[in-house]
Structures are given as C-alpha cells and as structure tokens.
Amino acid sequence: MSTFKQQPHKLLVIPGPIEVADEVLYANAHPSMSHMSADFVPVLGDCIRMTRDVLYSTTAQPFIMAGSGTLGWDQVAANLVEPGEYVLFLNTGYFGEGFVDCLRVYGAHVDELQAKFGGAVPLSDIEQALASKKYKLIACTHVDTSTAVLCNVKAVAEIVKKTAPDTLIAVDGVCSVASEEIRMDAWGIDVVVTASQKGLGTPPGLSIVVASQRAIQVFENRVTPVAAYYASWKKWLPVMRAYEKGSAAYFATPPVNLVYAYRASLDRITKSSPTLEERFTLHREASKRIKDAVAELGLKQLPVDSNSSANGMTAIYFPDGFTASDIIPRMAQRDVVVAGGVHKDYKDKYFRIGHMGISVVDKERGDVEKVITALKESFAEARASKIV
Amino acid sequence: MSTFKQQPHKLLVIPGPIEVADEVLYANAHPSMSHMSADFVPVLGDCIRMTRDVLYSTTAQPFIMAGSGTLGWDQVAANLVEPGEYVLFLNTGYFGEGFVDCLRVYGAHVDELQAKFGGAVPLSDIEQALASKKYKLIACTHVDTSTAVLCNVKAVAEIVKKTAPDTLIAVDGVCSVASEEIRMDAWGIDVVVTASQKGLGTPPGLSIVVASQRAIQVFENRVTPVAAYYASWKKWLPVMRAYEKGSAAYFATPPVNLVYAYRASLDRITKSSPTLEERFTLHREASKRIKDAVAELGLKQLPVDSNSSANGMTAIYFPDGFTASDIIPRMAQRDVVVAGGVHKDYKDKYFRIGHMGISVVDKERGDVEKVITALKESFAEARASKIV
Numbered sequence: 223m224s225t226f227k228q229q230p231h232k233l234l235v236i237p238g239p240i241e242v243a244d245e246v247l248y249a250n251a252h253p254s255m256s257h258m259s260a261d262f263v264p265v266l267g268d269c270i271r272m273t274r275d276v277l278y279s280t281t282a283q284p285f286i287m288a289g290s291g292t293l294g295w296d297q298v299a300a301n302l303v304e305p306g307e308y309v310l311f312l313n314t315g316y317f318g319e320g321f322v323d324c325l326r327v328y329g330a331h332v333d334e335l336q337a338k339f340g341g342a343v344p345l346s347d348i349e350q351a352l353a354s355k356k357y358k359l360i361a362c363t364h365v366d367t368s369t370a371v372l373c374n375v376k377a378v379a380e381i382v383k384k385t386a387p388d389t390l391i392a393v394d395g396v397c398s399v400a401s402e403e404i405r406m407d408a409w410g411i412d413v414v415v416t417a418s419q420k421g422l423g424t425p426p427g428l429s430i431v432v433a434s435q436r437a438i439q440v441f442e443n444r445v446t447p448v449a450a451y452y453a454s455w456k457k458w459l460p461v462m463r464a465y466e467k468g469s470a471a472y473f474a475t476p477p478v479n480l481v482y483a484y485r486a487s488l489d490r491i492t493k494s495s496p497t498l499e500e501r502f503t504l505h506r507e508a509s510k511r512i513k514d515a516v517a518e519l520g521l522k523q524l525p526v527d528s529n530s531s532a533n534g535m536t537a538i539y540f541p542d543g544f545t546a547s548d549i550i551p552r553m554a555q556r557d558v559v560v561a562g563g564v565h566k567d568y569k570d571k572y573f574r575i576g577h578m579g580i581s582v583v584d585k586e587r588g589d590v591e592k593v594i595t596a597l598k599e600s601f602a603e604a605r606a607s608k609i610v
Numbered sequence: 611m612s613t614f615k616q617q618p619h620k621l622l623v624i625p626g627p628i629e630v631a632d633e634v635l636y637a638n639a640h641p642s643m644s645h646m647s648a649d650f651v652p653v654l655g656d657c658i659r660m661t662r663d664v665l666y667s668t669t670a671q672p673f674i675m676a677g678s679g680t681l682g683w684d685q686v687a688a689n690l691v692e693p694g695e696y697v698l699f700l701n702t703g704y705f706g707e708g709f710v711d712c713l714r715v716y717g718a719h720v721d722e723l724q725a726k727f728g729g730a731v732p733l734s735d736i737e738q739a740l741a742s743k744k745y746k747l748i749a750c751t752h753v754d755t756s757t758a759v760l761c762n763v764k765a766v767a768e769i770v771k772k773t774a775p776d777t778l779i780a781v782d783g784v785c786s787v788a789s790e791e792i793r794m795d796a797w798g799i800d801v802v803v804t805a806s807q808k809g810l811g812t813p814p815g816l817s818i819v820v821a822s823q824r825a826i827q828v829f830e831n832r833v834t835p836v837a838a839y840y841a842s843w844k845k846w847l848p849v850m851r852a853y854e855k856g857s858a859a860y861f862a863t864p865p866v867n868l869v870y871a872y873r874a875s876l877d878r879i880t881k882s883s884p885t886l887e888e889r890f891t892l893h894r895e896a897s898k899r900i901k902d903a904v905a906e907l908g909l910k911q912l913p914v915d916s917n918s919s920a921n922g923m924t925a926i927y928f929p930d931g932f933t934a935s936d937i938i939p940r941m942a943q944r945d946v947v948v949a950g951g952v953h954k955d956y957k958d959k960y961f962r963i964g965h966m967g968i969s970v971v972d973k974e975r976g977d978v979e980k981v982i983t984a985l986k987e988s989f990a991e992a993r994a995s996k997i998v
Contacts, residue, residue, distance in 0.1 A: 226614075226639070228640075228641045229640070229641055231642075234641075234644060236646075238863070239642045239644070239645065239866060240642060241641075242641070247639040247640075247641070247867075248639060250638050250639050250867060251636060252616075252617070253616045253619040253622075253630070254622045254627045254628060254629050254807075254813065255619070255622065255627070256622060256624050256947055257814070258624075259947065287678070288676055288677050288678045288681070288814065288815045288816075288817070288865075289676050289677050289681070289840065290676045290862035291862065291863065292862035292863075293676075293677070293840040295839060295840070296839050296841075299839065324839040324840075327835070327836070327837070327838065327842075328839070417863065419642075419863060419866075425638075425642070425865065425866060425867040426676065426863045426867070427676045427815045427865030427867070427868055428676075429676070447715070448715070449715070449837070450684065450715065450841075451680070451683060451684050451712040451715045451716070452677065452678075452680050452683070452684045452712075452841070453684075453838075453840070454715075474678040474679065474680035474681070475626070475627070475678045475679065475680075475805065475814045476678075477676075477678070477813065477814050477815030477865075477868070478627060479813040479815070480813075480865070480868075559644055559647065561644070562646075
C-alpha cells in the first residue's frame with residue numbers, strides 16, 4: 223500500500239468532479255501499462271464487473287471508455303434509437319435539454335414533458351403520454367445537476383411496465399450513480415449512462431454506460447446502421463466481453479490510468495465498509511444535514527418538493543439582493559469551492575453544493591461540517607456587508 | 611517540485627502507450643479541481659497553445675477532450691465531410707482501414723489507394739487520383755501503428771497544393787505527433803488527429819485534434835447539420851476559444867487530471883531542452899540504432915523502403931520457424947514489453963517496438979540500450995532453443 227498523499231487544496235464540493243481519495247489518485251499515477259497486457263486485462267475486467275454491482279444488476283452489459291458523461295448520450299442515441307423513432311423525455315433541466323438535443327442529432331423524434339423549473343414531471347403526465355403514442359424509449363435525467371431535481375426512476379419504471387412494457391427505459395445517472403439507489407434488474411431499467419467523476423469518486427474522463435440484455439437485443443436487431451463510429455456498441459461490445467472474460471481485444475485505446483483509478487474507487491464502493499446500501503444512507507443523512515442548515519439560514523432551495531430532491535447535491539437560491547459574488551468568493555476564502563447556477567433562464571439566481579463520495583462517506587474528513595460552517599459564516603458576513 | 615517516483619515496472623516499449631515521466635504521472639494525481647475554476651482555466655489554455663506549437667502552427671485550432679485517438683476520426687468525418695462527398699484515402703494498414711470505416715459511417719464516399727503491406731502509396735498514384743475527381747478531403751495515416759509505414763505528408767501536401775488546392779488535407783498523427791516532424795502552416799495541412807499516449811508522453815484518454823482556419827471555415831460553411839453530438843465542433847469550438855482566452859465554458863466535463871498531466875508533458879516538449887527540432891533528431895537517431903541492431907540480427911523489417919519507415923517505432927518479421935511466443939515472452943523476462951502484430955492478414959508474422967518520448971529523449975534512462983540488449987539476448991536464446 224502506498225503512503226501517497228495528495229497536495230493540500232481547497233475542498234471541492236461542486237456537484238462533480240468531487241473529492242478523490244488518495245489511493246484513487248495514486249492509482250491514476252500508475253506507471254504506463256500496455257492496454258493489451260495480462261496485467262491490465264483483469265483491471266478493466268474488474269471495473270466491468272463492479273460497475274454492474276453498483277447498479278444491482280447481474281446481467282447488464284457495461285461499456286467503459288475514454289469520454290465524458292455526454293458521450294453516453296451519443297451511445298444511447300446512436301445505438302438504441304433508429305432515425306424517425308419516438309422518444310419520450312422527462313426534462314428537468316439543462317442536462318435534460320442536452321440529452322434531447324443529442325437524441326435529435328441522431329434522428330430521434332423527441333416528445334418532451336417539461337417540468338417546471340425546480341420541479342419533477344408529474345407521474346400522471348407520463349402515464350398519459352405513454353398511453354397516447356408508441357415510444358421506442360423513455361429517458362430522463364435521474365438527478366439534473368442544474369436543478370438538483372431527483373426523478374423517481376422506480377415509479378417511472380413501474381408506469382412504463384404497466385402502460386408501455388416494450389418501451390426501453392434510459393436513465394442519465396451521471397449525477398446519481400453511487401449516490402442514489404438504482405436497481406437496474408429489479409426496476410427493469412434498460413440503460414444507465416454515467417461518468418467517473420461524481421458518485422463514482424474517480425477523476426473525470428470515463429464514459430460509463432450500462433445496458434440491459436433487453437437493450438442489447440434491441441441494439442442487435444436494429445435495421446439501420448449505427449449512426450456513430452467511436453460510440454458504436456458494434457465496436458465496443460466484443461471488446462467489453464473479451465476483457466470481462468480475461469482476454470484483450472482492441473477497438474480504441476482505453477484510458478489505462480483512469481481504469482486503474484476507477485478500479486481503486488470501485489473496490490472501496492463495492493467491496494469495503496460501508497456497504498453500498500449504507501453509502502446511500504450516508505448520502506441521505508449528509509444531504510439532510512446540509513439542507514437543514516440551509517433552511518435554518520432562511521434560504522430557499524430549488525426542488526420545491528423534498529421528494530424530488532437529490533441526495534448528492536443541494537441547489538440554493540440567493541436571497542433577494544444577493545448574487546453569486548456575495549457568496550461564492552466568501553466560500554472560497556474559507557477553502558470551500560461551490561458551483562454557480564447553470565440554466566439558461568436562472569443561472570444567476572442560485573448556487574450549487576455537491577455532497578457525494580468520500581466527502582459524505584468518510585466522516586473523519588469533516589467535509590460536511592466544513593461546508594456548513596463556511597455557509598453560515600459566508601452568509602453572516604455577506605448579510606453584515608449589506609447593512610450600511 | 612514533487613519528489614514523486616513511479617513504481618518500478620517493466621519497460622513499456624510498445625508503439626503506445628509509452629513510458630510517462632514521473633512529473634507527468636504526478637500531475638495526473640492532482641487533487642480534484644473544478645473544471646470551471648480560475649485555477650484550471652489557464653491549464654487547459656496552456657495545453658491548447660502548446661499543442662499548436664508542437665505542430666508549428668500559429669493559427670490552427672486545437673480541440674482537446676476526453677476520448678481516444680479514434681474519436682478524432684469521428685471529428686473529421688462528422689464535422690468536415692458532408693454525406694455524399696468524396697474522400698481520397700491513402701491506406702497503409704489497420705489504422706487506415708479504421709479511419710476509412712469511420713468516414714463511411716458518417717456518409718463519405720471514400721476512394722482508397724491501398725499500399726502493399728509494409729509499403730507506402732506511390733506519389734504518382736496520388737497525383738493521378740486527385741486529377742481524376744474532385745475530392746473534399748484527402749486523408750492518410752502519418753505512421754500506421756500496424757505497419758510502421760511513414761507517409762511522406764510533406765510530399766503529399768505538395769501534390770495536393772499543385773493538383774487539387776481546394777482539397778482539405780487530414781493526417782492521422784496518433785503515432786507521429788511529437789515523434790515525427792509536422793509543420794501544419796508551412797506544409798498546408800488542414801487537420802491533424804492525435805492522442806495523448808504516444809509522442810505526447812501522457813497517459814491515454816485525451817483525443818486531440820488540430821484544425822487549420824481553412825478547415826474551420828469549411829466546417830462553418832457546411833450545409834448539412836453536424837452528424838454527431840459529442841464530437842461536434844459546434845459544441846467544442848466556443849469552449850476551446852473561451853479557455854484559450856482565459857474564461858471557462860461548458861459543453862462536457864474535461865478530463866481535468868489528464869489535462870494537468872498533458873500540460874506537464876507539453877512543458878517538457880515545447881519549453882525545455884531539448885528543443886522540438888532536437889527531439890525529432892533524437893527520435894531519428896534512436897530509431898536508426900534499433901533498426902541497425904535488428905538488421906545485425908539478420909531480421910527483416912516491415913517498411914521495405916527506409917524512406918517510408920517511422921522514426922518512433924520498428925516492425926520486425928519473425929524469422930522462418932519463429933512465432934510471437936518465441937520472442938515476446940523472452941523480451942518480457944528481460945523486463946521489456948513489446949507488442950505483437952496487428953493486421954488482419956499478417957498479425958502473427960511480426961512484432962513491434964515503440965521508441966518515442968522519454969525513452970529516446972532522456973538518454974540517461976538507457977531505454978534504447980535495454981531494448982537492444984533484450985532483443986539480442988532473446989533472439990540468441992530463441993535460436994539456441996531451436997537447435998536440438
């Protein structure tokens with residue numbers, strides 16, 4: 223075991239990238255290895271297996287490649303939807319809009335159910351839409367990082383199974399995997415799109431997509447050619463299957479060091495204490511502590527309904543007369559880095575705090591306390607500065 | 611400055627990934643940083659500027675994103691070629707075939723000039739093809755990693771300028787950038803596609819593409835929509851321009867740690883001794899030493915013509931009666947990791963050695979000597995084992 227310690231730095235609590243453990247960063251500094259070597263093959267194999275575990279699946283097919291979360295949208299759009307097919311999208315923010323754009327680039331006809339800013343899409347609207355038209359795919363953003371809105375994926379899946387059982391269910395879990403529960407097999411989710419730098423606790427640079435065997439079947443039965451090259455599962459499926467079985471195969475060079483880092487983080491998440499279930503509890507508890515502190519400060523939060531509120535992040539409106547420059551620099555002076563808003567109409571009206579991964583799981587770090595203290599001090603100072 | 615030292619490991623001399631310097635690996639273990647922060651913005655900005663420098667350009671536009679070299683093909687195919695347009699491709703191996711496949715996925719009509727295995731495409735054939743039809747783009751693999759064939763990009767560009775000056779020139783430089791000279795501005799090259807893990811001396815995971823302003827103009831004047839989402843320059847161009855100017859912009863999360871690592875490596879390549887010119891000389895010298903040693907062992911090499919021979923790698927036929935298992939494990943026993951063949955018809959008939967980056971530039975490492983010694987010993991031992 224290494225004694226590597228990362229450099230001192232400000233606490234990063236934006237909603238991704240998140241703080242990364244020393245041993246994960248150390249793995250990211252692994253000496254160069256051949257991507258085809260017997261040493262590396264089981265490392266990627268382990269990542270494939272443990273990614274499946276994080277989603278409580280025994281049969282789904284992970285795809286792990288160099289890219290960002292965004293590339294996962296291309297994978298869904300180019301591999302699962304054929305031009306002219308219909309998609310129903312539950313749009314809860316900026317990242318929903320991106321996913322919809324991407325689906326349209328590859329030829330999907332997308333009907334959007336647009337939530338009010340800070341709200342979720344009512345389940346009754348979803349049921350009605352599914353009953354009105356045959357959709358190839360329904361998709362949503364599990365946690366839209368722009369609004370902190372949590373989509374009730376389990377309830378959505380139940381409606382789909384009842385109303386339109388042939389419709390594939392795709393979930394953008396970039397800001398939810400490993401911080402929110404997702405049970406792919408039990409709930410019948412067909413695709414989860416994610417990335418390395420949020421709940422999965424690894425530096426950014428891995429596009430991670432997991433597809434059910436039903437989705438793979440639909441992909442294999444498609445009539446039109448896959449509409450992308452790098453994002454094509456035709457290319458990646460044999461590669462992923464080979465690495466999991468213990469032999470190398472080549473399509474494009476995997477980001478070897480990030481794969482070592484990802485394995486180090488997955489080892490923590492799936493094979494050590496706390497368990498995955500306990501991790502979700504820890505995320506809920508930390509979230510409640512931060513949200514309670516925010517409420518105590520008299521601040522309004524974005525998701526109006528606490529049932530639609532993410533457990534890995536909090537979005538907070540600035541009080542009247544306050545802007546980002548009153549708060550964010552004051553947090554930074556206290557060595558706490560938070561994020562501004564991101565939404566075409568509202569971005570200057572709120573800010574965001576991430577609380578995922580080691581910042582909530584390793585309580586000894588004291589990150590949650592540090593965030594709350596910095597919030598209290600920053601608002602006190604900002605409020606005092608307004609009184610002239 | 612850190613005193614970080616990477617773990618002891620076998621010398622990696624496959625034609626990419628290559629050995630990575632301690633300080634570059636240490637940068638890859640940088641603490642998590644916000645991709646939108648004032649700390650990170652100039653890091654990506656520096657990478658953009660220095661990438662341009664490596665290609666001797668003052669005006670070309672770099673694109674740096676999470677991905678592999680392969681994603682660069684998507685960028686060329688989806689942004690620069692419109693469906694139904696003609697592309698002339700100089701195919702010198704496995705990676706040429708991949709690039710052609712990719713162009714076709716996005717709707718290009720590709721005419722291939724297919725070189726003999728281990729050979730380059732005769733310049734007269736290129737001139738004739740360009741005169742016979744109007745091509746939107748001519749493309750080649752600068753060094754095809756499967757064959758070690760070096761395309762004479764400068765001579766090709768001269769023919770294009772003379773015969774078909776409107777035709778864009780795209781070069782796959784994944785296995786050549788920073789190990790072979792490329793003068794984008796002087797030679798009139800429009801696109802160079804590359805990746806982090808070869809001559810650029812960084813772990814794999816960055817897709818790096820550089821486009822001339824003429825290519826950007828062609829892109830901006832396209833009539834049909836860009837046929838991809840993640841690979842779309844419509845999305846990336848404002849982001850790259852913003853970071854270079856010193857402000858953050860968002861499309862997809864950049865692979866922050868790899869960007870730190872890439873900057874550390876570019877600092878070495880473009881800002882410290884030896885100069886870029888001296889680096890190319892060092893690559894040529896190391897290549898000659900290895901190729902001479904191979905010839906002394908009585909072994910046949912792949913590029914028949916030494917003028918078409920890469921300076922960053924060597925491809926060597928097994929002698930009659932020998933296979934990969936006679937040589938590659940013996941090299942590994944001597945802590946030297948080389949690569950097998952990769953070509954649909956010939957992959958079992960040869961093996962490949964990479965000699966790029968610090969392995970040839972930092973002479974004190976003694977990597978070239980180690981490779982030559984291991985080669986001599988492995989062949990001597992293998993030959994002795996055949997005499998019963």
